[in-house]
Amino acid sequence: MDFDEAGxxxxxxxxxxxxxxxxxxxxxxxxxxxxxxxxxxxxxxxxSDAAHSLKGAAGNLGFMELSDLARSIEERARNAQVTGLSLKIKELKDKIAIIEEAFEKHKNS
Amino acid sequence: MTVEERFCILAVDDNPLNLKLIQTALSKEGYRIITASNGPDAREIAADEIPDLILLDIRMPGEDGFDVIKQLKNDSITNSIPVIFLSGVSEIDAKLTGFELGAVDYIIKPFHPLEVLARVQLHLKLSIATNSLISTQANKLKQITKVHTSMLTTPEMQPDAHFGVYYLSLQEAGGDFYDVLPISKDIYGYFVADLSGHDISTGFLTSSLKALLRQNCSPIYQPLESIKMINDVLVEILPEDKYLTVCYSRLNRKTNQMTIINAGHPPVAYVPVKGDPRLIEMDGDIIGIFKEVLFGQYTLKVSPGDRFYIYSDGLIESPKERLLWTAGKDKILPACEEFRDVPVTDAPEKIKTCICNGNEELQDDIVVLGIQV
Incomplete structure (x- = not known):
């Protein structure tokens, strides 16, 4: 993730x-x-509301993979497709953790 | 006020990051940004601060952006503030709903800060231009020195408008006024106004009104916007004791849609081809007194052959019987029913004769405008 480029x-x-x-x-x-x-x-x-909120915020900062993942969760929730939602949420959480770790490294570099 | 504070933007979003991004991007360009994270707070702040523009998220918990704009447009304090929707909802239905509810633009999330900035600048310019146009129109009309007469249209002059009219003015400079406006092919505007007073200045004002109608009733403006703009100009030019009641109807014969705007005027009588006549009653402020006003608006689907009658209070008020139009309006429906098979060009006079019942001591101007779909 190139934070300088994203900014x-x-x-x-x-x-x-x-x-x-x-x-x-x-x-x-x-x-x-x-x-x-x-x-x-x-x-x-x-x-669906929470995923929608995250989708917009992530997209606005250029975190497009994260935004796309949030969008797929939003759509699943909206269509009441709960199967596999927990896994998707975990994936989302992990992605945020990766970005956060990379961001900390970027700040300290 | 400093230069930096010249324009104030209210940003409304339940996600704090989005608010922060808007604040960062716009404040460095010289805008004052105020924020709200939910609908009720947004409405309260909008009414207190009167921002120059509102950026409004649609999907928020509780009151959503559509609910918020409806209430903003229903409040005379906030109804002229331009609203831009900012939303992750990209479906066409949501966009169209946004525009129908009065938004001036729609930006899809994720958004680029520069796009938001560009659209904010554009709509502020348009807002300034509209206000400037209103001032210019007012100034031009202030310079008119001659009273224009012979300006009332007739059914013969506009056969495609399918209307009939009865017009009686007690003095040369009548207080009642009507006009029929070709908006575009198949779309006509029908306007009836009753100006307070019957003196020469009232006649002068009717000529101003005619010019204003030509300037402001066009396909690019919704009927409500046209009347709002006319009010804005008249507030500037009317003497303190002058005001008018107005009914403006726009009929689209292509889509069979009729939109009626009421500004303190007696209710329109609607005579459907199939069904009983009825009055279309709604509240609406009078024109020419206040800048912040709310007008009644009603839209309905119509069928070929349906009729509408717009009339002034002189038709149904009776000073002799001390009957105000609020009570006298009950007379109108039976008369409309009685003459439903008479050609629309003749019906207005017959309705007047029926209602006034040979009363030669009329004390007010009368206009009855009949429209056939």
């Missing part, structure tokens, strides 16, 4: 983009928690 493509200064990405992780964590709770309760509407 440039959004016409943002480096520090602006870093600030936004730092802002992204806690917001994403809230959406992931909502998503997991919704999945446990079988609340597909809430799951």
């Amino acid at each position: 440039k493509s959004l016409s943002l200064e480096k520090d602006e983009y870093i600030e936004l990405v730092e802002f992204f992780f806690p917001a994403a964590e809230i959406d992931i928690n909502k998503l997991m709770t919704a999945n446990e309760k079988g609340d597909t509407e809430l799951a």
Whole structure:
């Protein structure tokens, strides 16, 4: 993940983009928690809302793989296809963790 | 106010990252950004701060963006603020719903900050241009010194408009006014207004009104927008004690759709080919007094042969019997029913004669405009 390039493509200064990405992780964590709770309760509407929120935020920062994954979860939840949703959510969580780790390395480099 | 604070944008989104991104991208370009994370807060902030433009997310928990814009457009304080939807919902139905509810634009998420900036700039320019147009029109009309007469159209002049009219003015400068406007092929606007007073200045104002109708009733404006713009100009040019009630109807004979705008005017009588006549009643503020106004709007599907009658209060008010139009309106439906088979060109006069019942001591102008689909 090239964070400098992603920031440039959004016409943002480096520090602006870093600030936004730092802002992204806690917001994403809230959406992931909502998503997991919704999945446990079988609340597909809430799951779809949380995935939709994450899809937009990730896409806005240029995290397109993450955004696409969130979109597929949103669509599944909207169509009440709960089978395999837990795995998808885990995949989403793992992807966020990878991005976060890469971002920490990028900041310290 | 500093230069940086010149334009204020309200951004509404339940995701804080999206709000932060908008704030970052627009604030460095000199905009003041205020934010809300839900619908009720957005409406409250919009009413308090009157931002120059609103960026509104559609999908939010609780009150969604569609609910928010409906309420903003129903509030006279906020109804003229341009709203741009920002949404991850890319389906055409959602976009069309957004535009129908009064949004000026629709941006799909994920969005590029520069696209948001460009659209914000564009719609602020358009908003400024519209306001400037209103001021220009007002200034031009202020310079008119002659009262224009002989400006009332007739069915013979516009046979494709399929209308009939009865018009009685108690003085040369009548307080009632009507016009029939060709908007485009198959679309006509039908306008009836009742201006307070009957003096010469009222006659002068009817000529201004005629010019305003020509300027503002066109296919690019919805009927409600046309009347709103006319109100904005008249607020600038009317003397303090002058106001008018208006009914403006736009009939599209291609789509068989009739839209009626009411601004404090008596209800339109609707005579469907199949069915009993009925009044289309709605509330609406009068024109020319307040800049922030709400008008009644009603749209219905019509069938060939259906008729509408728009009339002024002089038809149904009776000073002699101390009867106001709110009570006198009950007379209109039986009269419309009685003359439903009479050609529309003749029906208005027959309806007037039937309702006024030979009363020669009329104390107000009368206009009855009959329209046939």
